[in-house]
Amino acid sequence: MGQFYIKGGIPLEGELRVQGAKNAVLPILAATILNQGESVIHNVPDLKDVKTMIKILESIGCSIKKEENTLIVNSSAIHTNEIPEYLVREMRSSIILLGAILAKHKQAKFSYPGGCDIGHRPIDLHLKSFRELGAEVMESHGYIYCKSNNLKGTHIQLDYPSVGATENIMLAASLTEGITIIRNAAKEPEIQELQNFLNKMGCKIKGAGSNTIIIEGVKKLNNVEFTIMSDRIVAGTFAVAAAITGGQIVLKDCYIEHISSVISKLIEAGCNVYSIEDKIVINSSKKIKAVETIRTLPYPGFPTDMQAQMMALMTVAKGTSIFTETIFENRYKHVSQLIRMGANINIDGRIAVVKGVNKLFGAKVTATDLRGGAALVLAGLSAEGETIVDNIYHVDRGYENFEENLQSLGASIIRKE
């Protein structure tokens, strides 16, 4: 399964270019089936989830060429609207293909995506929206069947600003006759990036980034070339790496406004953080102060994908901090592992109370999900002695060359398979 061996206590220093965004490239790869032609996508991060999405697209008939971090997808020979179950099970977010396949092929058969380590993760909002667009949606024996020969643009009021549901509606409505209006839409930067890609392909979408998105359906789309934005969660993770090791680093090719909620918490914790054009500079203070409250919320609130990493930092802060995880019901699996390293954390449902300790101690710990795994690596970078993080395949799903990037900043971390 692979392990990281980490020796802690070294302040990180140096410059790092931030990789392309996982949560932007996945829906954009799904969108490549809409133009039945060629899409050239640059700055694609080399990640396990991207490899899975490539396997899925090839399984339905796309041809894909890879040149370093560029993918050339040709979707002119798609021959099926059914995705192999084992691939859907490998990656929950493959569900975003449903909207694109329905829009392009008028019917789709999908295995029900299971839950994952961080929660039950239903897709009721996705299916409700397809029904509102006029699709017949049947669920039986673990499969979802969607079909419609005449989807029609309509008003969709989302009960919750779900990222995935917003993306799926944008993909389904882009080739659907009429105007579709999404209210209470998700506002994440990845939604704006999907709008930018779709419009470059010839779609007519506006409002992404606000809670109202307007999509005017078009008949045909064209070939496209596009560069993926940098990953704000990866940038946030490295910013916390600087803070937890008492270091100072410069992150290149990333935008402070995308992680302003994280940066403001780091400043509250005593770090000095500022930006120069597309660079973010993080100077950590010697003793991190506890941030009283951290509540995860949809964008632009504090991202749930940074909760575990920020918690790792608060375990060695001066004082007590209270976390409230409002997005996913089971996203504290990293806590028991941090406690093995000497952290003082009490959980009560969605609330976690973290009492800062002087220092953590190296230990053998196990990653249980992507962001929880990254948090254990950060804790290991701060701990006294050696930490061994097991099951790092979780981390590989979202971080490209994680140990090499940390080594380039002076960290003592190696991978053993």
Ligand code: EPZ
């Ligand atoms: C996206 O997941 C991200 N994944 C997640 O990042 C991220 O944590 C999440 O948004 C929230 O920011 C990708 O973009 C690939 P949601 P998604 O639909 O789209 C409930 C990472 O670490 N809900 O906004 O699945 C749901 O259960 C990953 O990179 C319904 O109830 O998130 C959850 O509680 C993890 N019904 C909440 O909404 C629905 O139909 C947010 O889910 C859909 C969602």
